[in-house]
Amino acid sequence: MSVSLVARRYARALLELGHESGQGDALVTEIANAAETYEASAELRNAVENPLVPHPQKRAVVAEIADALGLGQIAKNTLALLVDRRRIKTLPYIARYLREMTDAKKGLLRAEVTTATPLNDAYYGRLQAQLEKMTGKRIAIDRKVDPSIIAGVVTRIGDRVFDGSVRSRLQSMKDALLPQN
C-alpha cells in the first residue's frame, strides 16, 4: 500500500477525531509540530525507524518527545499508534493531508508566502486580503523565510506560483540575454 494512501487514511481519522473532540485546529498544529520535529532530526528518525532498536524504547522516545512538544492526548496516541504499526515514516504526509483536509473543510486555501526577510504582520494581513480578493476564497497564509530569493515575495497556492522575487527577475534577465538554442 502506498505511503500516500496510508497517510490519507490516518489524516481522515484524525480529522474526525479532532472534529468530535472540538480540538481540530490544535490537533492539526500538534501533528504539524511533531512532523516538523521528526523531519528535522535525523537521529530521531534513525532511532524510531531502526529495526534493531527495541520497540518499548521507541515508544519511550516518542512519548518523551511528545511531552517535550506539549502535545495533547490524541496526538500522543497517534504517535504511539504509528510506532506500533511501524508507520511513523508517514507522519509528515499525515500532517500535510490533515492540514489540507481541515482547510478544505473550512473552505480555506492555504498560501505559502516566502520572503527573504520577515515582514510585519500588517503586510501579511493586506496580502491575505488581496489574495482572497483574487481567488474569491478564504486564504490562510503560511509564512516562510528564504534568503536565497534575495528580495521580494513568492506566493504559492497549491501548484500555482506568483513569483515576485529578485532571484526570478535576475533569472528572467539572464534567460533574455542568453542565446536561444
Added chain:
Amino acid sequence: MRPFSRPRAVLLLVLFALAGAWPMIAWAMKPDPHAPAHGAPAHGPAAPAHGPAADPHAAPGAAPHGDDHAAGGEHAHWPPPGINWTDFGDKDRPPFAAMLVNFVLLAGLYYTLGKKPIAEALVARRTAVAKEIEEAQRMKREAEKRAEQYQDKLGRLEEELVTARAALVEAGKGEKERIVRDAEEKAARMQKDAEFLVEQEMRQMQQDLWREQVERATATAEDLLRKRVTDADQERLAEEYLSELAKRPSGTAMTAKGGAS
C-alpha cells in the same frame, strides 16, 4: 540388339548341347571289346575286332601284322577303315551323314536365331558410322571456319592493335578527366564543409563567450544585490508586489510561475 528371353535362351542351350553331344554319345556307346559277352560275331567286317579276345592272333609279343604294329599298340591298324557315310548302327564311328545333319541343324539354328538381331545390329552400326562420319565432317568444317577466322584476324592484327591502342588512350583520357573532376568536386565539398565547421565553431565560441559573460554578470549582480539590499528595499519590493497583485482583476486565477515583475 535385343537379348534373348531367359526360357528361349535355355532352350537354345539345350538344343546346342544335344546337337553337339550326339556324336559323342554315339561314340561313348561303343561296346567294350574286352567284355566276355562280346564274341567275334559281334564285330562286322567294317569293324574288325582289335582286342586280344576278338583276335586270337593278337597275343602279346605276337603281333599278326608284324613288329611295327605291335610296337604301335593294340589300335594301330593299317590301313585305316573307310569313311562311315550312312551306317547309323556303327557305334565305333559316327556316320558322316549324322555330322552333316548336325552341321545343317546348327547352321539353320544360327541363321534362324541370328538373322534378325545381326541384321539390326548391322543397320545400327551403319547408322552410327554414318553419324560419326557426319559429325567428323561437321567438326572439320567448323575447324576450317575457325582457321579462316584466325587467319583473317591474324591478317588484321596490326589494324586491331592500333584501334585498341587508340581506344585505350581515349578511355584513359576520359578516366583522367573523370578523376580530376571528382577530385575537384571533393575538394570543393571539403572546403565547404570546412568553412561550415569553422563558422559553426566561431558561432559556438561566440555563444560560449556570451553565455560566460552573461553568467558572470548575473552572478556579480546577485552578489551586489545580496550585499546592498536593505530592509527598506525589502519593504519597497513587497509593496510593489502587492501593487502588482492589486492590478489583477478580481477572481483572476493565478497561473503557475506567474510573475509580478
